[in-house]
Amino acid sequence: MTQLALVIDLNVCVGCHACVTNCKQWNTSGSAGPLVDERPYGKDPTGTFFNRVQTFEVGEFPHTETVHFPKSCLHCEDPPCVPVCPTGASYKRKEDGIVLVDYDKCIGCKYCTWACPYGAREIDEKQQVMKKCTLCVDRIYDETLPEAERKPACVLACPTSARLFGDVHDPESEVSAAIREQGGYPLMPEWGTQPSNHYLPRRKTKMKIHKDELVRTDNPLKKEGHLPKVDENENFLEDTASW
Amino acid sequence: MHPAFSVIFLTTLIGAGQGLFLALMTVQAYADIGALPLPAGSYFGANSMIALALLVAGLVASFFHLGRPERAWRSAAMWRTSWLSREVIVLPIFMGLVFVYGLLHYLGYNPNLFGENAPPQGELTYLVGLLGVIAAFALFICTGMIYGCLKFLQEWSTPLTPINYTLFGIASGFTLATVLTAGMAPELVKFYGGWAIAFTVLAFFTRGASLIRNQRIKHRSTLASAIGVRHAQIQQKAQGAMGGSFNTREYFHGKTAAFLKSIKWVFLVLVFPLPILLLVLGLQNDSGALLGLAFVTQYVGLLAERWFFFAQAKHPQNLYYQTI
Ligand code: SF4
Numbered sequence: 171m172t173q174l175a176l177v178i179d180l181n182v183c184v185g186c187h188a189c190v191t192n193c194k195q196w197n198t199s200g201s202a203g204p205l206v207d208e209r210p211y212g213k214d215p216t217g218t219f220f221n222r223v224q225t226f227e228v229g230e231f232p233h234t235e236t237v238h239f240p241k242s243c244l245h246c247e248d249p250p251c252v253p254v255c256p257t258g259a260s261y262k263r264k265e266d267g268i269v270l271v272d273y274d275k276c277i278g279c280k281y282c283t284w285a286c287p288y289g290a291r292e293i294d295e296k297q298q299v300m301k302k303c304t305l306c307v308d309r310i311y312d313e314t315l316p317e318a319e320r321k322p323a324c325v326l327a328c329p330t331s332a333r334l335f336g337d338v339h340d341p342e343s344e345v346s347a348a349i350r351e352q353g354g355y356p357l358m359p360e361w362g363t364q365p366s367n368h369y370l371p372r373r374k375t376k377m378k379i380h381k382d383e384l385v386r387t388d389n390p391l392k393k394e395g396h397l398p399k400v401d402e403n404e405n406f407l408e409d410t411a412s413w
Numbered sequence: 414m415h416p417a418f419s420v421i422f423l424t425t426l427i428g429a430g431q432g433l434f435l436a437l438m439t440v441q442a443y444a445d446i447g448a449l450p451l452p453a454g455s456y457f458g459a460n461s462m463i464a465l466a467l468l469v470a471g472l473v474a475s476f477f478h479l480g481r482p483e484r485a486w487r488s489a490a491m492w493r494t495s496w497l498s499r500e501v502i503v504l505p506i507f508m509g510l511v512f513v514y515g516l517l518h519y520l521g522y523n524p525n526l527f528g529e530n531a532p533p534q535g536e537l538t539y540l541v542g543l544l545g546v547i548a549a550f551a552l553f554i555c556t557g558m559i560y561g562c563l564k565f566l567q568e569w570s571t572p573l574t575p576i577n578y579t580l581f582g583i584a585s586g587f588t589l590a591t592v593l594t595a596g597m598a599p600e601l602v603k604f605y606g607g608w609a610i611a612f613t614v615l616a617f618f619t620r621g622a623s624l625i626r627n628q629r630i631k632h633r634s635t636l637a638s639a640i641g642v643r644h645a646q647i648q649q650k651a652q653g654a655m656g657g658s659f660n661t662r663e664y665f666h667g668k669t670a671a672f673l674k675s676i677k678w679v680f681l682v683l684v685f686p687l688p689i690l691l692l693v694l695g696l697q698n699d700s701g702a703l704l705g706l707a708f709v710t711q712y713v714g715l716l717a718e719r720w721f722f723f724a725q726a727k728h729p730q731n732l733y734y735q736t737i
């Protein structure tokens with residue numbers, strides 16, 4: 171079974187909000203009607219977004235690290251928001267695992283948001299129905315688009331390619347490989363929601379080179395002529411490894 | 414959580430309505446075995462309508478919670494999985510039963526279904542009433558479980574939640590029955606008053622237990638598990654919006670810790686000791702005014718209790734909304 175999801179690389183995200191902007195642009199222009207913006211030019215603008223980028227500081231100065239953290243619906247495999255919905259407006263698609271809200275059925279009771287531990291759902295204060303990330307369901311299957319563009323708007327917008335999109339149930343997919351090989355993890359695993367979206371951790375790419383590794387100790391083809399001179403008193407890699 | 418007044422009124426009003434109906438059925442059951450005199454049909458009729466009025470008022474309040482009230486009928490669809498859906502179904506069933514129960518009593522139409530001499534006498538109202546009792550308890554459970562089933566809201570996720578909803582409803586319903594009966598059937602006032610006090614005391618213990626439980630609660634989610642960074646020192650610097658969002662409006666009560674604490678003491682005084690004192694004084698002095706005051710005090714206290722119930726619950730999503 172397919173489970174579409176995003177994998178977000180926190181090591182790469184620079185917190186530019188391009189995904190937020192493109193998400194808003196695509197989803198406010200769709201057939202489901204606009205995503206409300208209230209007082210957009212006032213001093214306290216607010217509105218409905220599917221995706222937000224937050225910023226956290228980890229550690230204590232001066233040993234701090236800034237983590238930009240994009241946050242949207244995680245399309246949980248066991249979504250607690252779905253069974254609580256009294257109308258059936260919230261549902262999880264069998265064919266691709268996307269969790270959606272039927273805006274024509276939703277009564278705006280907000281119960282589903284109480285049941286989502288991530289705060290991924292936001293009510294549209296104008297339409298008074300619940301809204302959340304759809305994984306751009308209206309674009310990823312659109313055959314009028316070139317194949318490369320059949321991806322969620324946020325993924326296309328990301329200038330650093332911090333967002334990967336694909337089927338996390340297919341072990342061969344790019345997203346599964348990223349999760350597997352780069353330590354992808356789910357958010358709040360303690361609640362058993364099994365989020366489909368995963369995050370890749372911050373990584374430090376450092377290499378430790380020992381002094382003796384800079385000196386060749388063997389030279390079987392004698393390409394460089396004489397064996398290099400070495401300091402007899404030092405430990406060589408092969409001394410350590412020869413056992 | 415941000416306490417929504419629509420839900421506060423809904424739960425307290427229907428709770429009192431359910432309690433009042435249970436009080437009526439208690440008297441009928443006692444009367445049936447001859448332990449109490451059976452009041453006139455009009456007594457049951459009038460009080461059933463008052464219970465019904467409370468239920469209707471609660472229902473009206475609940476509509477203010479909906480963004481799309483015109484679609485409310487759709488909410489009966491998912492009763493297999495959703496406690497909210499179940500409540501939406503049980504509430505009108507219960508209202509219907511209360512109405513029929515009251516009407517039958519008022520009309521005095523109460524044939525013996527199982528023969529002339531078989532107890533209980535007047536089986537029809539008894540039967541409808543018993544169905545009503547089942548519906549009343551089912552409704553208490555539905556209402557309580559709407560909150561109790563949300564396991565991330567650890568303050569709510571305990572059997573004490575539906576138990577408290579039940580006991581508060583019954584206590585306020587019996588208090589109301591005491592007041593109403595003072596005018597209509599004075600011989601029953603002591604009976605109701607006694608039970609009202611007993612249920613209030615019981616509710617004090619169960620709500621006290623949940624207060625103690627919640628004071629010691631250890632929240633399972635932390636900022637570390639929320640963003641998946643294993644570090645003890647994480648601070649939010651930006652939440653992605655400057656003018657607030659649904660997430661900041663729905664989940665934060667926006668009051669100080671001191672205010673929260675004071676509401677706790679307000680409800681602890683208004684729901685428990687004060688109504689008990691007023692009930693005792695009212696019963697001793699045969700004073701309907703004091704009894705009435707007992708109900709009003711307790712009801713206002715329950716509004717505060719419900720406000721506190723919401724405000725105290727910390728949703729894990731709040732971890733993502735610490736600073737602008
Ligand atoms: S992240 Fe929240 S809204 Fe999305 S599927 Fe999971 S529980 Fe539901």
Ligand code: SF4
Pocket residue numbers: 254255256257258259260271275276277278279280281282283299300
């Ligand atoms: S707000 Fe809409 S989607 Fe959410 S639980 Fe209510 S009816 Fe379902």
